[in-house]
Amino acid sequence: MGNIAFGNKYFIFSKFSSIPRTSKIETDRANLEKEYKELNDFKSSKELEDFLELEKYLDSSEHKNILSSIENGKKKEQEKIKLYESQKKSKKFKDYFKFKDSQKLKNYQSFAESKELKDYQELEALVTSREFENKKKETETRRDAENNKIKEHNALKKSRTIKVFFKFKDSAKLNRFNTISESAELKKYFDLEKFTGSNEFKKKKSATDPKEFKNSEEGRKQTEFESLKKSSDIRFYFKFQDLAKYKEFLSTEKSSELQKYYDIEKYINSSEHKEKLNQAEQELAEINEKQKSYLQKKKSKQIKDFFKFQNSQKYKDFIAFEKSKELADYLDLKKYLASDEHKELLKSLEEQEKAENDKKKEYEEFKNSKKYKWYLGLKDSNKFDELKKWKLVFEDDFENGKLDMEKWITRYLWGDKLINDSYAFEHDKAFPSDGKNIEISNSTLKIVTRKEKTEGKVWKQPFGFVPQEFEYTTGLTSTAKSHRQKFGKVEAKIKVNYAKPVNYNFWMASENNLPHVDILKLGKNKSKVDMALHTGNITDKKGPDTVKAEFSGLDVSQDFFIYTLEWTKYNLIWKINDVIVNEQKQNIPQEEMYLVFSSSITGKVDGSGLPASMEVDWVKCYQE
Numbered sequence: 021m022g023n024i025a026f027g028n029k030y031f032i033f034s035k036f037s038s039i040p041r042t043s044k045i046e047t048d049r050a051n052l053e054k055e056y057k058e059l060n061d062f063k064s065s066k067e068l069e070d071f072l073e074l075e076k077y078l079d080s081s082e083h084k085n086i087l088s089s090i091e092n093g094k095k096k097e098q099e100k101i102k103l104y105e106s107q108k109k110s111k112k113f114k115d116y117f118k119f120k121d122s123q124k125l126k127n128y129q130s131f132a133e134s135k136e137l138k139d140y141q142e143l144e145a146l147v148t149s150r151e152f153e154n155k156k157k158e159t160e161t162r163r164d165a166e167n168n169k170i171k172e173h174n175a176l177k178k179s180r181t182i183k184v185f186f187k188f189k190d191s192a193k194l195n196r197f198n199t200i201s202e203s204a205e206l207k208k209y210f211d212l213e214k215f216t217g218s219n220e221f222k223k224k225k226s227a228t229d230p231k232e233f234k235n236s237e238e239g240r241k242q243t244e245f246e247s248l249k250k251s252s253d254i255r256f257y258f259k260f261q262d263l264a265k266y267k268e269f270l271s272t273e274k275s276s277e278l279q280k281y282y283d284i285e286k287y288i289n290s291s292e293h294k295e296k297l298n299q300a301e302q303e304l305a306e307i308n309e310k311q312k313s314y315l316q317k318k319k320s321k322q323i324k325d326f327f328k329f330q331n332s333q334k335y336k337d338f339i340a341f342e343k344s345k346e347l348a349d350y351l352d353l354k355k356y357l358a359s360d361e362h363k364e365l366l367k368s369l370e371e372q373e374k375a376e377n378d379k380k381k382e383y384e385e386f387k388n389s390k391k392y393k394w395y396l397g398l399k400d401s402n403k404f405d406e407l408k409k410w411k412l413v414f415e416d417d418f419e420n421g422k423l424d425m426e427k428w429i430t431r432y433l434w435g436d437k438l439i440n441d442s443y444a445f446e447h448d449k450a451f452p453s454d455g456k457n458i459e460i461s462n463s464t465l466k467i468v469t470r471k472e473k474t475e476g477k478v479w480k481q482p483f484g485f486v487p488q489e490f491e492y493t494t495g496l497t498s499t500a501k502s503h504r505q506k507f508g509k510v511e512a513k514i515k516v517n518y519a520k521p522v523n524y525n526f527w528m529a530s531e532n533n534l535p536h537v538d539i540l541k542l543g544k545n546k547s548k549v550d551m552a553l554h555t556g557n558i559t560d561k562k563g564p565d566t567v568k569a570e571f572s573g574l575d576v577s578q579d580f581f582i583y584t585l586e587w588t589k590y591n592l593i594w595k596i597n598d599v600i601v602n603e604q605k606q607n608i609p610q611e612e613m614y615l616v617f618s619s620s621i622t623g624k625v626d627g628s629g630l631p632a633s634m635e636v637d638w639v640k641c642y643q644e
Contacts (some may be wrong), residue, residue, distance in 0.1 A: 052407065
């Protein structure tokens with residue numbers, strides 16, 4: 021690398037001779053992918069699986085035991101026959117088979133399979149379970165809770181306060197008091213009391229001659245009021261109102277104790293209480309019935325005899341011996357000695373030896389083969405680490421003959437969102453037509469910049485989208501509506517048919533335009549590739565914060581080149597044909613971005629070099 025110049029966030033790299041040819045890159049990649057596929061195919065092949073199984077077998081004790089058995093086979097077979105005859109005559113085996121054929125054991129085994137025993141064991145498991153015990157306690161608790169409500173009601177009913185309250189409530193005096201309280205006479209009394217106590221009445225009485233007042237309406241009302249005051253009902257009303265018993269009655273009537281009494285009384289008379297109590301009592305009856313049934317069955321002669329036999333020492337000895345390795349070995353040996361395997365073993369010894377030798381020969385031939393040595397050289401190498409690292413998440417090789425509108429839009433994202441149309445920026449000399457300048461042929465996408473008049477919209481602040489005539493047209497396409505990614509690798513194979521002053525761009529942008537990464541930007545010089553990271557706020561008057569780098573010395577119009585951006589949480593790396601040409605570690609984007617391919621004209625132009633184009637053979641996006 022030569023001539024790296026630093027200055028105001030702008031770097032220049034010149035590395036022409038180090039960029040390999042694109043055809044070599046693609047050939048190397050294809051060969052690597054092919055070899056990686058062949059390696060994976062071989063890894064999963066039956067051929068390798070069989071070899072590894074054979075290797076495992078030849079190293080196993082089974083193989084070694086077979087070789088040993090060929091040498092010692094006849095001797096071992098005679099030892100097995102001798103052992104079998106000796107065991108067969110022993111007292112232990114004779115006693116075992118005698119007990120096995122006894123009627124008592126058959127009766128026991130028959131009852132062990134019976135429905136009666138099964139029902140008993142199920143009942144025992146239920147009645148002795150923690151769940152059954154908890155269910156009984158829970159049911160008793162529910163029953164007791166309902167009965168406690170009744171007890172609490174009875175206790176309240178017997179309390180002095182409640183008894184006095186209901187006795188007083190039903191008294192004739194309270195009934196008389198309540199009748200007077202609702203009477204017209206008492207209402208009349210209170211009306212006259214209010215009238216004769218008013219200032220207006222008092223003023224008129226003091227200003228009027230007593231005889232004349234007596235005959236007036238006010239005088240008559242006063243006379244009527246005085247008469248009512250002497251009424252037995254009125255006198256009774258006020259006297260009763262001041263009684264201590266009445267005040268106690270009123271206090272009790274508003275008390276929480278009386279309200280509690282009414283609530284409990286209402287509840288114990290409700291169907292809910294009766295249903296809960298009945299349900300709990302029924303459930304307890306069922307539980308008690310099951311316990312009773314269990315105890316009865318447990319005491320039955322058949323059950324007692326069954327468990328007595330089961331717990332006898334003879335039966336325990338029988339079961340222990342029946343489960344013993346000694347008996348299992350004896351039965352296996354008996355079966356083996358009666359088998360064709362035993363009879364044909366001597367004949368098969370030579371055949372086994374030949375078979376084992378054939379397996380060893382097959383193993384050695386494969387182990388020394390070129391294919392297996394190739395596999396060993398690659399299986400643990402790091403040759404394919406780069407392939408393993410990336411997962412393809414988006415691609416287009418433009419094989420369909422037309423642009424796939426499920427993947428691409430042909431205008432800026434905000435034009436699509438806000439006006440459903442294309443637009444240009446104020447400094448643009450060429451209008452990005454909505455797909456008219458996009459061509460696909462020979463599996464290649466081409467963005468063509470032409471000299472031709474057209475009308476379109478321009479974004480001008482503060483006016484918004486303003487109609488304008490253009491002398492030139494161009495195009496763009498982006499994945500803004502189909503694919504975005506955060507981190508990963510993006511690359512495209514691009515050729516620029518250069519004409520000054522057309523700008524050729526391969527870039528990524530976020531939802532709000534910033535951050536924005538220029539992967540390839542070609543402007544005034546076809547041998548100077550600009551790369552940049554733009555961050556900040558799009559509305560900031562000072563503009564975005566930009567860090568640029570320039571790769572010079574490579575005429576990118578001479579051929580297709582593969583332009584790559586690798587993006588992690590901590591850095592951005594630009595590559596051309598797999599050669600690193602720039603790295604950025606500051607202000608790394610931490611949000612999703614989408615891809616854009618575009619051409620534009622921003623400087624002075626006479627149209628002499630047009631039409632010009634940028635060709636994209638393929639584009640691929642990966643994530644780790």
